[in-house]
Amino acid sequence: MPDDDGEQRPDSPGGSEIGPVARRYLDAVRTSAEADLGHELPDGTTVVPAPDRQGSRSAVCYPLHRSTVVWCAPERAHLLEIVRSDRAATSERFTRTMLDAGATSPSRGHDRVLERADRPVGPTPSGARRLDPGRPGDRELVAALAARCPADDLDEAELDPDHLDPHIAGVEAPGGDGALAAVAYAQPWVHDPVLLDIGVICDPAHRRTGAAQRAVTALVLTHDDDHDWLYRCDAENTASDRLAVALGFRLVSEVTSVDVTTIAEQPGSDGSIADPSGR
Known part of the structure; x- marks a missing residue:
């Protein structure tokens, strides 16, 4: 499913139907995010402070179907305000925005699932x-x-x-x-x-x-x-x-992470961190 920039979202390659195992993966990420938030995950890009990530230097981005989850340590959440949006960001957009803001050490992972019809x-x-x-x-x-x-x-x-x-x-x-x-x-x-x-x-x-x-x-x-x-x-x-x-594993999400501790805190007029790229 393309995003607003025409980029292909990894959880629905080529616009094909999402299989049951892929759906289970996406639902599991959504459920975990909602448990950390304490409410339903909205469409768009949502920053999710997680108690079990206390002390972590990284922000981790999971693109889902109509939502994108960005997990981080609670004490780092204010550094992620620049990615909050009513649009579901792709991994590429998330990484680009964060690097422009001063984040470092980007990494990218492929999460793939094996649908039962594809098992050996x-x-x-x-x-x-x-x-x-x-x-x-x-x-x-x-x-x-x-x-x-x-x-x-x-x-x-x-x-x-x-x-x-x-x-x-x-x-x-x-x-x-x-x-x-x-x-x-x-x-x-x-x-x-x-x-x-x-x-x-x-x-x-x-x-x-x-x-x-x-x-x-x-x-x-x-x-x-x-x-x-x-x-x-x-x-x-x-x-x-x-x-x-x-082996038949299908890409369900491209998960990216960055080190956000290198972002300089520059409060904007609303108290959020200013986006140096001007977006």
């Missing part, structure tokens, strides 16, 4: 199996894989071998010693526990072999149908993004 079918991929986070042998295999991966990869994937997510599957590396080439794992999403938020990590020696894709496929195939699947990644992580697309 067939047997679990060869060499892949469900892992048991409570089984010492499986924990050791995951810890050994993590030790072979760069620290930055572990941070981005949010993998903690000492506290494994409840849903996890792995793909064995060639060689027959049981070592893992890749693991995919998931935990209930903060906005809706029915949506399982997927992470994946692959041994650098086994990249571009399809191991990560097989791990995610095994994760979906070896778990029950009581949940739906969410795949979030940094938009600049093109390999991870391509993996999600190849």
Whole structure:
């Protein structure tokens, strides 16, 4: 759905119907925002101070269908007045406005969901199996894989071998010693526990072999149908993004964030922060 600038909104690509899982995602974000606001989310762009974001330096923008939610720490809300509008801002417009105002460290993420009609079918991929986070042998295999991966990869994937997510599957590396080439794992999403938020990590020696894709496929195939699947990644992580697309995950929202603590406080006549761009 284009916004007033003719830009395509990511939650309705090509004007197509929004699927049930995408709708669940959008409704979950809306419900969380309304819980923080204490009232119904209006159309347009709304700044949502959230108690659980106390101390955060970032403002995070979620474009929905007719609304855009901008979450922030309560003490930073006054810095976001320039984005309040009766128009639902795109991620691009939000980022541009905030950078013009002096915000820094922009980041952009792709949130994708797997509609049930797009789920993989067939047997679990060869060499892949469900892992048991409570089984010492499986924990050791995951810890050994993590030790072979760069620290930055572990941070981005949010993998903690000492506290494994409840849903996890792995793909064995060639060689027959049981070592893992890749693991995919998931935990209930903060906005809706029915949506399982997927992470994946692959041994650098086994990249571009399809191991990560097989791990995610095994994760979906070896778990029950009581949940739906969410795949979030940094938009600049093109390999991870391509993996999600190849598996049938559909873009539902482009989520952006900026560091707002670098904005100079310049009160306007109404007490809001003046927009240096003149908009």
